[in-house]
Amino acid sequence: MSTLEQSRLLATEIPGPRSVELAGRKTAAVSRAVGTTMPVYAQRAGGGIVEDVDGNRLIDLGAGIAVTTVGNAAPRVVDAVSAQVTEFTHTCFMVTPYDGYVSVCEHLNRLTPGSFEKRSALFNSGSEAVENAIKIARSYTRKPAVVAFDHAYHGRTNLTMALTAKSMPYKSGFGPFAPEIYRAPLSYPYRDGLVDKELATDGEVAAERAITVIDKQIGAGNLAAVIIEPIQGEGGFIVPAPGFLPTLRAWCADNDVVFIADEVQTGFARTGAMFACEHEGIEPDLIVTAKGIAGGLPLSAVTGRAEIMDAPHVSGLGGTYGGNPIACAAALATIETIEVDGLVTRAQEIEALMMERLHRLQAEDDRIGDVRGRGAMIAVELVKSGTAEPDPELTKALTSAAHQAGVIVLTCGTFGNVLRFLPPLSISDKLLIEGLDVLALILADL
Structure with missing residues (x-):
């Protein structure tokens, strides 16, 4: 188990001052062709949390694009x-x-x-x-x-x-x-x-x-x-x-x-x-x-x-x-x-938890056109209300607001309208539920 505190914390605005400074250095040193999803710079990570250089603790629903399946810094x-x-x-x-x-x-x-x-x-x-x-x-x-x-x-x-x-x-x-x-x-x-x-x-x-x-x-x-x-x-x-x-x-x-x-x-x-x-x-x-x-x-x-x-x-x-x-x-x-550690079973548990929550959300909001996936590889396809037309603008606004709220989420899809969830299998149910609750509130606000 990670020694990193397993709770979401917004110690500064996102991005914080140290991340802003590092972003300036990136602009000067790194090819502009190398993009980044979030405006924060990581310092530590473990369990279901990524901590940035400003002390913000973010709920990790991306796992480095499915890389840190066993968790960051797994013992x-x-x-x-x-x-x-x-x-x-x-x-x-x-x-x-x-x-x-x-x-x-x-x-x-x-x-x-x-x-x-x-x-x-x-x-x-x-x-x-x-x-x-x-x-x-x-x-x-x-x-x-x-x-x-x-x-x-x-x-x-x-x-x-x-x-x-x-x-x-x-x-x-x-x-x-x-x-x-x-x-x-x-x-x-x-x-x-x-x-x-x-x-x-x-x-x-x-x-x-x-x-x-x-x-x-x-x-x-x-x-x-x-x-x-x-x-x-x-x-x-x-x-x-x-x-x-x-x-x-x-x-x-x-x-x-x-x-x-x-x-x-x-x-x-x-x-x-x-x-x-x-x-x-x-x-x-x-x-x-x-x-x-x-x-x-x-x-x-x-x-x-x-x-x-x-x-x-x-x-x-x-x-x-x-x-x-x-x-x-x-x-x-x-x-x-x-x-x-039985992580195949853990992925099945994550699927059950996420699917139940996301299907409830879908029943309440017709902008969620589809919920799909297996294990800890789950997606929501967002569409314009009352249609099946892809809504990449909503997807972009939702992910940006989630990042500001301290939840790491990723997008994908040919039409740019799919929200994808790839949590590390080391994440707790508590963090997973909190991350989904944050997204549900943002979606309602949007």
């Missing part, structure tokens, strides 16, 4: 990192390898869905892992094309920008992008239901729509891989209709197409299962992980069927920092914390 992670730093900080696994890298891969092979023989490889970021998953799939199939989906987010590197759907702020002005990337329609139950109730509720029907596009516009004979987030992240926390993922996965198996699950945001207990694929019994050929894997340290991985992972030539995969020993120590401690 086991702190101890493991401290011990590793005293031994060595780096040798490069490709030069003189070490146990930590192998141990992380063994755990990933054990934990990820699928009873088949697996292999793993470690990298630094989600984007880098996605790129390597595509490399592996192309090497294995000897085919070039890749299909991603509407509203997808897979990263900010050149290849992953091509996979990502949203132009601003991720792609605009940065092209040309990698070729042989195609897009298919996703199952988006809330929006699909506005035009076709069957499409919204029957995932098999939605999957057949996507498969028809893939068949006609690309062809399975040219397709190396289909990559999909089991629950979309930046795209709006979209949970596909039941049956969509299994139907798509079965089609891939029948057509020698590698099925890649991008679980960068959904992995490691976030959705009330160790991995979101488990909710529908999906066993991906390759699974990409990052974010919650190492308690805040940069680490990512690709895990999958041994014959696919072993397809690239020796030294075809790697990177100077991939599987850094400190990050590996943090990952092993994070996995232990999730398993020993």
